[in-house]
Amino acid sequence: MPLETGTVPATDGAQAAPEVFSWPIRVYWEDTDASGQVFWANYLKFFERARTEWLRHLGIEQQQLREQTGGIFVVGQAQLEFFEPARLDDQLLVTAAVASSGRASLTIRQLARLAPGSARGPVLLSQALIRIGWVQAASLRPARIPNRLLEQLS
Amino acid sequence: MPLETGTVPATDGAQAAPEVFSWPIRVYWEDTDASGQVFWANYLKFFERARTEWLRHLGIEQQQLREQTGGIFVVGQAQLEFFEPARLDDQLLVTAAVASSGRASLTIRQLARLAPGSARGPVLLSQALIRIGWVQAASLRPARIPNRLLEQLS
Amino acid sequence: MPLETGTVPATDGAQAAPEVFSWPIRVYWEDTDASGQVFWANYLKFFERARTEWLRHLGIEQQQLREQTGGIFVVGQAQLEFFEPARLDDQLLVTAAVASSGRASLTIRQLARLAPGSARGPVLLSQALIRIGWVQAASLRPARIPNRLLEQLS
Amino acid sequence: MPLETGTVPATDGAQAAPEVFSWPIRVYWEDTDASGQVFWANYLKFFERARTEWLRHLGIEQQQLREQTGGIFVVGQAQLEFFEPARLDDQLLVTAAVASSGRASLTIRQLARLAPGSARGPVLLSQALIRIGWVQAASLRPARIPNRLLEQLS
Numbered sequence: 001m002p003l004e005t006g007t008v009p010a011t012d013g014a015q016a017a018p019e020v021f022s023w024p025i026r027v028y029w030e031d032t033d034a035s036g037q038v039f040w041a042n043y044l045k046f047f048e049r050a051r052t053e054w055l056r057h058l059g060i061e062q063q064q065l066r067e068q069t070g071g072i073f074v075v076g077q078a079q080l081e082f083f084e085p086a087r088l089d090d091q092l093l094v095t096a097a098v099a100s101s102g103r104a105s106l107t108i109r110q111l112a113r114l115a116p117g118s119a120r121g122p123v124l125l126s127q128a129l130i131r132i133g134w135v136q137a138a139s140l141r142p143a144r145i146p147n148r149l150l151e152q153l154s
Numbered sequence: 155m156p157l158e159t160g161t162v163p164a165t166d167g168a169q170a171a172p173e174v175f176s177w178p179i180r181v182y183w184e185d186t187d188a189s190g191q192v193f194w195a196n197y198l199k200f201f202e203r204a205r206t207e208w209l210r211h212l213g214i215e216q217q218q219l220r221e222q223t224g225g226i227f228v229v230g231q232a233q234l235e236f237f238e239p240a241r242l243d244d245q246l247l248v249t250a251a252v253a254s255s256g257r258a259s260l261t262i263r264q265l266a267r268l269a270p271g272s273a274r275g276p277v278l279l280s281q282a283l284i285r286i287g288w289v290q291a292a293s294l295r296p297a298r299i300p301n302r303l304l305e306q307l308s
Numbered sequence: 309m310p311l312e313t314g315t316v317p318a319t320d321g322a323q324a325a326p327e328v329f330s331w332p333i334r335v336y337w338e339d340t341d342a343s344g345q346v347f348w349a350n351y352l353k354f355f356e357r358a359r360t361e362w363l364r365h366l367g368i369e370q371q372q373l374r375e376q377t378g379g380i381f382v383v384g385q386a387q388l389e390f391f392e393p394a395r396l397d398d399q400l401l402v403t404a405a406v407a408s409s410g411r412a413s414l415t416i417r418q419l420a421r422l423a424p425g426s427a428r429g430p431v432l433l434s435q436a437l438i439r440i441g442w443v444q445a446a447s448l449r450p451a452r453i454p455n456r457l458l459e460q461l462s
Numbered sequence: 463m464p465l466e467t468g469t470v471p472a473t474d475g476a477q478a479a480p481e482v483f484s485w486p487i488r489v490y491w492e493d494t495d496a497s498g499q500v501f502w503a504n505y506l507k508f509f510e511r512a513r514t515e516w517l518r519h520l521g522i523e524q525q526q527l528r529e530q531t532g533g534i535f536v537v538g539q540a541q542l543e544f545f546e547p548a549r550l551d552d553q554l555l556v557t558a559a560v561a562s563s564g565r566a567s568l569t570i571r572q573l574a575r576l577a578p579g580s581a582r583g584p585v586l587l588s589q590a591l592i593r594i595g596w597v598q599a600a601s602l603r604p605a606r607i608p609n610r611l612l613e614q615l616s
Binding site: 241 | 337340341342344345347395
Binding site for chain 2: 037045077078085140
């Protein structure tokens with residue numbers, strides 16, 4: 001599990017294609033720490049909120065899904081990079097898009113940027129590759145992603 | 155930033171060498187989510203608590219350090235893998251050890267396991283490689299890690 | 309500090325007057341705990357988000373305010389009541405309104421309800437009386453609320 | 463639900479009787495916010511950790527209890543007062559003791575202080591009265607606290 005060189009992605013990576021789903025997230029006191037910036041673990045919450053809203057946008061409500069299928073998504077792996085700090089009152093845009101998919105897991109690529117209107121411009125703050133798997137909610141054991149769900153996601 | 159195959163490390167990786175620093179962490183309601191297990195982002199808090207206590211064990215108090223040097227550690231990169239769920243009341247042991255170090259950053263390897271006495275045994279729950287950099291607290295700009303600090307860490 | 313009887317407020321209390329500021333908040337995984345409902349401490353985050361947005365709605369940006377005046381709001385007291393659980397994917401509406409105000413503190417009344425469109429109806433989930441004081445950010449010592457700020461709040 | 467005057471309790475209140483259960487809690491980055499102090503909602507986590515450890519000290523493991531009785535404790539009301547800020551690396555002591563008890567709920571009094579050895583002395587940071595009720599975990603409906611549990615608590 002070697003770490004790669006922490007290079008900021010080229011501009012075309014930082015500026016998501018127009019069709020990429022993105023979700024606005026505001027930075028509140030709860031998100032910051034004593035360094036004055038957003039506490040790093042809270043980006044994982046931001047990424048999850050955007051991922052949840054992206055699923056909702058595709059017609060997938062996770063609570064309903066659990067009741068209907070008995071399954072839930074869980075995170076299996078994550079690769080995170082942090083480039084620039086975000087601060088109190090900053091407005092962020094967080095994207096979500098499928099990077100690759102299999103029968104039991106999906107890898108989602110997510111970017112967190114300052115919103116275009118902010119004084120510092122649409123700076124890339126953090127990016128993540130997050131692998132989510134499908135498990136039975138009762139046992140938390142891995143299972144195949146239901147076909148209907150795979151169709152909604154593709 | 156490709157994801158590597160999520161293989162559970164061999165037993166000798168899961169059982170930390172005796173000299174590796176480890177810190178006990180209990181799972182409370184605040185750490186869990188509606189799946190019944192620890193919310194994944196909270197492992198980052200567990201890893202940070204263990205890292206902080208490991209620094210303290212080496213004689214490094216971060217608040218003092220900031221007042222004396224004007225610098226703080228920040229997370230630049232993280233690679234996380236999640237193997238097994240932890241639940242309410244579980245007792246964890248979380249390790250911290252330097253994997254590699256440079257003039258402006260350190261990479262820390264951390265493991266979270268169930269404590270040896272638990273019913274399920276010392277199961278490996280999660281592992282992480284976390285790269286932390288040194289920045290000036292006022293500007294959050296990268297800087298060289300002070301020599302005295304590097305000596306304490308080696 | 310005796311606890312009062314936990315009576316649900318009358319309907320006219322539960323249904324905020326049209327002019328009361330309210331802010332939509334969605335329940336994500338991060339907000340829930342192993343009981344399946346929103347972890348109680350997270351309502352304090354919801355109340356603070358709504359309070360922050362209410363201040364923003366009045367033209368008050370807290371980060372700017374701090375840079376201009378050197379002061380910040382801090383919570384001094386809170387009285388909280390919890391009536392009904394909220395769950396994953398629930399949509400909430402959280403209100404904020406001044407209950408009373410002085411020279412160094414304000415008391416804000418806040419309600420958290422399910423949004424009108426939800427299956428269970430606009431159920432009252434929680435209510436709070438939160439006293440916030442004004443302090444110098446550097447020393448965290450109490451100070452008089454700036455006049456301009458009091459005018460914006462009234 | 464009027465707010466009472468925020469007077470700091472007399473010294474004999476701030477210094478808990480020797481027999482009062484208290485639990486050490488360290489302040490980490492995750493607990494602080496951009497004001498440099500502990501984010502107020504996080505005291506609720508501290509209070510809950512101390513309450514959980516107090517229950518454990520009385521022989522009550524909440525996860526086991528849920529499996530055996532089908533019930534869990536939930537917070538119904540809380541009154542919170544905040545007196546002094548806590549900062550990164552501070553060591554706290556948090557107490558828990560029954561203030562009053564009934565058939566379906568208990569009121570717990572909790573204090574958070576700096577630990578005796580700290581530079582600022584055993585300053586009282588926050589106090590709380592927290593009413594917890596007993597509910598069926600599946601329905602979250604109120605129920606009578608099991609007799610065995612009431613005996614352990616008295």
